[in-house]
Amino acid sequence: MSIDESTAARVAKLARIKVAPEQLPALASEFNTILGFIEQLSEVDVEGVEPMTSVTPQRLKRRADAVTDGSQQAAVLANAPDAREGFFAVPKVVE
Amino acid sequence: MTELNKLGLAEARDALRAGDVTSVELTEACLGAIEGAGALNAFVHHTPEIAADQARAADARIKAGDAPAMCGLPIGIKDLFCTKGVPSQAGSRILEGFLPEYESTVSGNLLEAGAVMLGKLNMDEFAMGSSNETSVYGNAVNPWKVDDRALTPGGSSGGSAAAVAADLCLAATGTDTGGSIRQPAALTGITGIKPTYGRCSRWGIVAFASSLDQAGPMTKSVRDAAIMLETMCGHDPKDSTSADLPVPDFEAMLTGDIKGKKIGIPAEYRMDGMPDEIEMLWTQGAEMLRDAGAEIVDITLPHTKYALPAYYVVAPAEASSNLARYDGVRYGHRARLDQGDGITEMYEKTRAEGFGDEVKRRVMIGTYVLSAGFYDAYYNRARKVRTLIKKDFEDVFAQGIEAILTPATPSAAFGLGEAWDDPVQMYLNDVFTVTVNMAGLPGIAVPAGLDAQGLPLGLQLIGRPWEEGDLLNTAYALEARAGFVAKPGKWW
Numbered sequence: 001m002s003i004d005e006s007t008a009a010r011v012a013k014l015a016r017i018k019v020a021p022e023q024l025p026a027l028a029s030e031f032n033t034i035l036g037f038i039e040q041l042s043e044v045d046v047e048g049v050e051p052m053t054s055v056t057p058q059r060l061k062r063r064a065d066a067v068t069d070g071s072q073q074a075a076v077l078a079n080a081p082d083a084r085e086g087f088f089a090v091p092k093v094v095e
Numbered sequence: 096m097t098e099l100n101k102l103g104l105a106e107a108r109d110a111l112r113a114g115d116v117t118s119v120e121l122t123e124a125c126l127g128a129i130e131g132a133g134a135l136n137a138f139v140h141h142t143p144e145i146a147a148d149q150a151r152a153a154d155a156r157i158k159a160g161d162a163p164a165m166c167g168l169p170i171g172i173k174d175l176f177c178t179k180g181v182p183s184q185a186g187s188r189i190l191e192g193f194l195p196e197y198e199s200t201v202s203g204n205l206l207e208a209g210a211v212m213l214g215k216l217n218m219d220e221f222a223m224g225s226s227n228e229t230s231v232y233g234n235a236v237n238p239w240k241v242d243d244r245a246l247t248p249g250g251s252s253g254g255s256a257a258a259v260a261a262d263l264c265l266a267a268t269g270t271d272t273g274g275s276i277r278q279p280a281a282l283t284g285i286t287g288i289k290p291t292y293g294r295c296s297r298w299g300i301v302a303f304a305s306s307l308d309q310a311g312p313m314t315k316s317v318r319d320a321a322i323m324l325e326t327m328c329g330h331d332p333k334d335s336t337s338a339d340l341p342v343p344d345f346e347a348m349l350t351g352d353i354k355g356k357k358i359g360i361p362a363e364y365r366m367d368g369m370p371d372e373i374e375m376l377w378t379q380g381a382e383m384l385r386d387a388g389a390e391i392v393d394i395t396l397p398h399t400k401y402a403l404p405a406y407y408v409v410a411p412a413e414a415s416s417n418l419a420r421y422d423g424v425r426y427g428h429r430a431r432l433d434q435g436d437g438i439t440e441m442y443e444k445t446r447a448e449g450f451g452d453e454v455k456r457r458v459m460i461g462t463y464v465l466s467a468g469f470y471d472a473y474y475n476r477a478r479k480v481r482t483l484i485k486k487d488f489e490d491v492f493a494q495g496i497e498a499i500l501t502p503a504t505p506s507a508a509f510g511l512g513e514a515w516d517d518p519v520q521m522y523l524n525d526v527f528t529v530t531v532n533m534a535g536l537p538g539i540a541v542p543a544g545l546d547a548q549g550l551p552l553g554l555q556l557i558g559r560p561w562e563e564g565d566l567l568n569t570a571y572a573l574e575a576r577a578g579f580v581a582k583p584g585k586w587w
Contacts (some may be wrong), residue, residue, distance in 0.1 A: 002240050003463075007209065007237075008431070008459075011459045011462050011463045011466070012459060013456050014444075014462045014466060015415065015459045015460065015461075015462040016419075016439070016442040016443050016446055017443060017446045017447050017450065017455055017459065018440075018443035018444050018447035019447070020445070021470060026096035027456075027459075030464065030517075030518060031456075031459070031460065033517050033518065033519055034407065034456070034460055034519060035460075035463075037403075037404055037407065037519045037522070038404045038407055038408055038464075038473065038477075040400070040401060040404045041402075041404050041405060041408070041473075041476050041477060041480055042438045042476070043210060043399060043401075044398070044401055044476075044479075044480050044483065046479035046483070049479040049482050049484065050482055051475050051478035051481075052478045052479075052480070052481040052485065053478075054306075054336075055292050055306060055481075055485065055533075055534065055535030056291070056292055056293050056336070056338065056535055056560065058180065058293070058336075058338065060336075060444060061163075061332070061335065061339065063332070066196075072196075075196040075197075076196075078196055078426070078534045079192075079425065080192050080424070080425055080426065081423060081424070081427070081429035082428075082429065082430070082538075084295060088424050088425060090424055090438055090441065091432060091436060091437050091438050091440075091441055092437065092438075093437070093438050
């Protein structure tokens with residue numbers, strides 16, 4: 001498995017991280033080093049093994065389906081880079 | 096009495112209760128030590144006013160006869176914990192200016208028990224690193240020094256480790272996803288325990304890899320670790336993976352009696368190229384436990400070598416998902432936009448500016464292994480390998496093994512800037528610790544000796560799930576026999 005520049009660019013796009021074109025070769029090469037290391041996993045016989053979903057065999061706790069929190073608009077917006085009229089503000093999304 | 100900042104939690108607690116010292120005095124001693132230790136870059140946000148208020152309140156509580164476990168004890172909090180109204184950046188630029196509106200459950204438990212917060216501690220960005228070099232604040236520095244090189248305190252809880260080792264605080268919180276408590280503890284000659292997954296609530300701790308992250312104490316002794324862990328633990332309805340199990344009195348379980356206990360020595364932890372000193376220390380550790388009456392048994396954990404590669408699929412995958420929240424909308428940094436930039440450009444520029452290189456690398460690796468066409472080959476395979484790693488441990492525990500002794504790290508502290516030739520070389524630092532996170536088990540690093548240069552080395556004990564009390568007691572017996580008392584000479 002080898003990652004080329006176009007794959008590196010695609011992954012950066014999926015992760016929503018801007019990467020300048022001149023940085024792509026170095027990025028692709030780092031990915032290949034890390035994936036080369038991960039490649040060892042193909043040696044393991046995993047036939048019939050269940051993929052782990054929870055490391056402790058506990059059932060998630062249930063609670064009554066009731067409102068337990070809310071009405072904290074000011075606290076929710078307190079750290080927003082741009083909050084206006086009680087909303088988060090972002091660049092125009094719909095043309 | 097020695098300088099007050101040099102005390103451990105147990106000694107300071109006893110002195111407070113006896114009326115020999117006040118929390119205000121302890122706190123002032125620590126604040127003075129912090130002031131003089133800028134060169135270590137351990138504390139990155141200082142909260143002396145909060146500390147002074149909390150110390151006065153603690154003194155009043157003690158006077159009134161209400162002195163819970165941590166009452167009046169000054170500690171440092173890793174920057175990963177959200178602390179109400181106090182900067183909590185996870186060592187990242189993307190959380191610059193973030194002031195949480197809430198307190199993490201673990202730091203809240205400590206404050207409720209009377210602890211005094213001195214400030215926030217340096218760490219690798221989003222806890223991704225083993226040398227504290229990925230921090231937006233610049234690296235913390237190990238107080239141990241043998242030549243003119245500045246050494247790493249380890250990571251990711253490097254600021255916590257440096258602060259405790261240099262007596263800037265009595266103890267500190269850490270978090271551990273692949274070894275981030277135990278590796279820095281070992282490199283700085285202190286004690287650090289990662290409890291069983293689910294013991295400590297993760298609520299309010301900035302998430303890295305949610306199925307692996309656990310908080311724990313970093314302290315000057317095993318007794319101190321027992322005291323502080325007990326306060327940090329407990330069920331929390333706000334974390335669905337937090338265990339609803341009673342928390343035992345860990346300190347009361349420190350008898351030092353480990354007669355007849357079966358301790359396993361796993362063959363697979365004997366790595367090629369492991370320094371002789373680490374091998375020797377490991378053998379000596381086994382001798383010490385045998386001397387204390389334990390039975391030493393050779394065991395095998397066949398999938399050990401696959402833990403680190405499996406971790407580097409599972410952890411980045413979870414990180415890629417967790418860190419998707421940093422979008423420049425709700426909190427933290429937002430990039431300055433150019434004319435015509437839309438929301439996608441805002442996300443991409445914000446994340447490019449806000450994340451450091453290692454975080455970007457891991458988020459993108461995670462994105463790749465979760466992407467269509469690769470999910471089965473990488474992510475699902477890694478989760479299957481994780482099942483096998485856990486089964487290795489279950490098998491030896493079923494054979495009656497009660498704890499496992501291993502080295503804590505493959506080397507002593509290395510020079511800052513020395514290990515970045517390729518990312519995988521840095522990842523190997525966690526080779527002995529990461530198995531424990533993959534299996535959700537408790538693990539503790541105990542300082543056990545010095546190498547030829549005079550740098551501390553640690554041993555790791557791994558316990559059965561939920562048996563932190565028993566594990567701490569075994570560590571207590573090891574600590575007593577190792578008799579590690581060395582401290583770094585003050586140069587800062």
